[in-house]
Amino acid sequence: MDDKSPMLELRGVSHVYVGRKGASLAVDRMELAVGHGEFISLVGPSGCGKTTVLSLLAGLFPPAAGQVLLGGKPVTGPSAKVGYMLQQDCLLPWRTIRDNAGLGLDIAGRRAAAERNRVEMLLEEVGLAGTEGKYPGELSGGMRQRVALARTLAPEPDVLLLDEPFSALDMHIKMQLEDLVQATLHKLGKTAVLVTHDLAEAAAMSDRVIVLGRNPGRIRKEIAVPEAIRRLAPTEARKHPSFQALFDALWVELNAGEREGGSHE
Amino acid sequence: MSDDKACHPAGGDKEAASSEDNGGPHGGDDRAGWLKGLHAAYRRRERSIGAAVLSVQLLLLAAFVLLWEAAGRLKWIDPLLFSYPTKIAAQLASSSADGTLWPHVGVTVAETAAGFVLGTLIGTALAALLWWFPFVSKVFDPYLVVFNSLPKVALGPIFIVAMGQGFLSILSVTLSMTVIVTTIGIYNRFRDSEPGLVKVVRLLGGTRLQLFRLVILPASFPVIISTLKVNVGLAWVGVIVGEFLVAKEGLGYLIIYGFQVFNFTLVLSTLVVIAAAATLMYQGVALLEKKLVSGGREPS
Numbered sequence: 376m377d378d379k380s381p382m383l384e385l386r387g388v389s390h391v392y393v394g395r396k397g398a399s400l401a402v403d404r405m406e407l408a409v410g411h412g413e414f415i416s417l418v419g420p421s422g423c424g425k426t427t428v429l430s431l432l433a434g435l436f437p438p439a440a441g442q443v444l445l446g447g448k449p450v451t452g453p454s455a456k457v458g459y460m461l462q463q464d465c466l467l468p469w470r471t472i473r474d475n476a477g478l479g480l481d482i483a484g485r486r487a488a489a490e491r492n493r494v495e496m497l498l499e500e501v502g503l504a505g506t507e508g509k510y511p512g513e514l515s516g517g518m519r520q521r522v523a524l525a526r527t528l529a530p531e532p533d534v535l536l537l538d539e540p541f542s543a544l545d546m547h548i549k550m551q552l553e554d555l556v557q558a559t560l561h562k563l564g565k566t567a568v569l570v571t572h573d574l575a576e577a578a579a580m581s582d583r584v585i586v587l588g589r590n591p592g593r594i595r596k597e598i599a600v601p602e603a604i605r606r607l608a609p610t611e612a613r614k615h616p617s618f619q620a621l622f623d624a625l626w627v628e629l630n631a632g633e634r635e636g637g638s639h640e
Numbered sequence: 641m642s643d644d645k646a647c648h649p650a651g652g653d654k655e656a657a658s659s660e661d662n663g664g665p666h667g668g669d670d671r672a673g674w675l676k677g678l679h680a681a682y683r684r685r686e687r688s689i690g691a692a693v694l695s696v697q698l699l700l701l702a703a704f705v706l707l708w709e710a711a712g713r714l715k716w717i718d719p720l721l722f723s724y725p726t727k728i729a730a731q732l733a734s735s736s737a738d739g740t741l742w743p744h745v746g747v748t749v750a751e752t753a754a755g756f757v758l759g760t761l762i763g764t765a766l767a768a769l770l771w772w773f774p775f776v777s778k779v780f781d782p783y784l785v786v787f788n789s790l791p792k793v794a795l796g797p798i799f800i801v802a803m804g805q806g807f808l809s810i811l812s813v814t815l816s817m818t819v820i821v822t823t824i825g826i827y828n829r830f831r832d833s834e835p836g837l838v839k840v841v842r843l844l845g846g847t848r849l850q851l852f853r854l855v856i857l858p859a860s861f862p863v864i865i866s867t868l869k870v871n872v873g874l875a876w877v878g879v880i881v882g883e884f885l886v887a888k889e890g891l892g893y894l895i896i897y898g899f900q901v902f903n904f905t906l907v908l909s910t911l912v913v914i915a916a917a918a919t920l921m922y923q924g925v926a927l928l929e930k931k932l933v934s935g936g937r938e939p940s
Contacts, residue, residue, distance in 0.1 A: 483845065
């Protein structure tokens with residue numbers, strides 16, 4: 376794949392949830408392109424299809440219409456090229472931290488010594504050296520989410536899909552992890568899509584913020600993050616003089632979107 | 641992050657920490673001594689409650705045995721029907737000394753062990769089958785409900801006709817009691833596995849077999865072991881009833897034989913043996929459970 380084509384692409388993607396009560400349009404004719412190494416965020420009111428978009432990108436289910444492309448090729452199912460981080464750490468309580476971080480490698484049948492070493496190195500990198508032999512129950516929530524990050528990175532995905540991975544954490548641990556995730560992804564040159572409710576988090580972490588509207592889910596507005604903020608770590612970005620203006624712009628868009636969508640919950 | 645961790649120190653560290661502090665300055669010494677004193681007082685209280693419970697338990701047992709003995713010897717109750725403890729003890733002593741008791745114990749224990757182990761294994765295998773083929777589970781759902789509510793002992797005559805008077809029939813009665821309950825219980829556990837864990841394995845590209853091996857089965861392990869415990873009880877019922885119906889040996893046979901020759905000392909002494917063997921078996925499985933389930937698991 377050449378670097379000019381986008382890493383991730385949605386082309387005219389629509390998705391419909393069909394149930395007993397009928398069929399509802401969750402995402403309507405969405406166009407989106409994410410470049411190599413780019414970090415974008417999806418924000419929007421509930422019911423705007425954020426998580427649906429992430430699931431489509433992960434290949435959990437095919438879109439009802441349109442195409443989802445990864446590196447120019449259609450996505451057919453979950454693959455090792457795409458890592459996914461959930462709101463909960465979802466560690467297996469009966470596996471050690473080392474074995475939890477290596478879960479993706481076990482599933483892919485990658486058992487070489489080099490792969491094992493990378494798991495140890497990743498655990499060290501996320502600040503968990505010395506916990507390899509422990510069990511998830513012995514770790515705090517923040518540490519467990521770090522294990523989940525190592526587990527997501529271990530199979531060396533090109534793309535990371537982050538499904539509100541910080542929303543269940545305490546404020547200061549959340550900000551520590553935001554810094555860690557952003558620094559790690561920049562260093563490894565990964566492409567990332569973050570879904571979040573937290574506008575400040577979206578503004579502080581990403582290169583571009585996509586504001587979604589609802590009923591049906593679609594793109595309302597794209598807001599590019601100024602270069603000056605982009606270069607900073609999230610905790611620093613929040614202190615930047617132009618951060619408030621960016622936050623306010625997102626706030627206005629989100630509110631407008633919420634009014635347009637009506638109170639159809 | 642590290643201060644979060646400090647809120648949940650591992651249980652085993654407590655004593656080591658207090659003894660390490662002894663080398664500190666005078667003030668620290670007092671602190672450590674104070675904590676030690678509190679801990680010692682707590683332990684004393686625990687021990688004295690434990691001792692009180694045990695002595696009341698023993699007292700109750702002794703009172704029951706003495707009352708029974710007195711009632712039997714003084715003819716408050718008919719000793720022919722209800723016997724009394726020394727008579728039962730003498731019966732047990734002679735039958736275990738001349739070796740006539742042991743083959744019966746051996747046969748029944750073997751049948752029961754086979755019953756609860758096989759029942760749990762077959763039940764788990766059937767549960768896996770239902771989990772693997774959702775269509776099959778939908779089809780069989782009403783049949784399972786009917787079979788589960790049926791008093792399985794009623795199938796005894798059919799097993800005897802089909803499999804003859806012996807081990808196979810007894811095992812079949814036992815399995816009919818254990819398998820379906822096990823299947824339903826474990827299948828429900830399989831189905832209720834935490835959706836997040838299932839999603840993680842799917843997102844990492846896991847196959848259905850990997851999902852079963854990595855999440856569904858290990859997550860259900862505690863339930864499988866506790867089902868094993870329930871099945872110990874059910875298997876005893878199945879085996880004794882099976883022996884009532886067909887056996888030429890075994891503890892259930894001894895009870896029926898004692899009943900037929902009107903030797904209720906034999907019946908009651910056999911009951912004592914059953915109670916002892918069943919308790920031992922149950923405790924054995926409980927010990928196994930502790931060993932298998934505790935290691936590294938979240939206290940949830």
